[in-house]
Amino acid sequence: MSLERRISIITLGVSDVGRSTEFYARLGWAKSSASNDNITFIQLKGTVLGLFSRASLAEDAHVENTPAGFAGVTLAYNVSSEIGVDAVVKFVVSCGATLIKAPQKVFWGGYSGYVADPDGHLWEIAFNPFFPQDEHGHVILPD
Known part of the structure; x- marks a missing residue:
């Protein structure tokens, strides 16, 4: 087995989904109707950008939500x-x-x-x- 060379969704852990959604909207990136108050999805060319609570994202991945710093990405x-x-x-x-x-x-x-x-x-x-x-x-x- 091998994986296709693609990334489906890049999700950013954010402190305030609404504030981040507004920032990306100012760039001209519209949120999808699949979005809700807890997560925003933005269709990009060939991939999707997700904006989700950093704490919720860490909880979902079963990792500690450590203070922000350079994440190496x-x-x-x-x-x-x-x-x-x-x-x-x-x-x-x-x-x-x-x-x-x-x-x-x-x-x-x-x-x-x-x-x-x-x-x-x-x-x-x-x-x-x-x-x-x-x-x-x-x-x-x-x-």
Whole structure:
């Protein structure tokens, strides 16, 4: 047996589902009618973003809900140019994100910056000249 190379849902544990839902709505990401007061689902291209209480998510997974800090995970939003990185970072910050690292040329040859959503989940906004995108904005990895 092997698994298909896909992720169905990425669920972020958040402190306030309503507040987080409002933040992502300001980005233009509409919640699905499958959402309720306890969880928000947002249809993305090829996957779903879930927003769920951090405490409830920890309870469901049977793990301790430890204080927030760097969780060793970032989410990435790739664009097709350095100018695009600057524009996206400016927009997300205007929607309520916190600027963590201003966009800049990076050691691996690209250009990126970091922002945090209202719960501190890190998003890297990046232009990677080595990972082109298809007509739908999906990253194309080399074979």
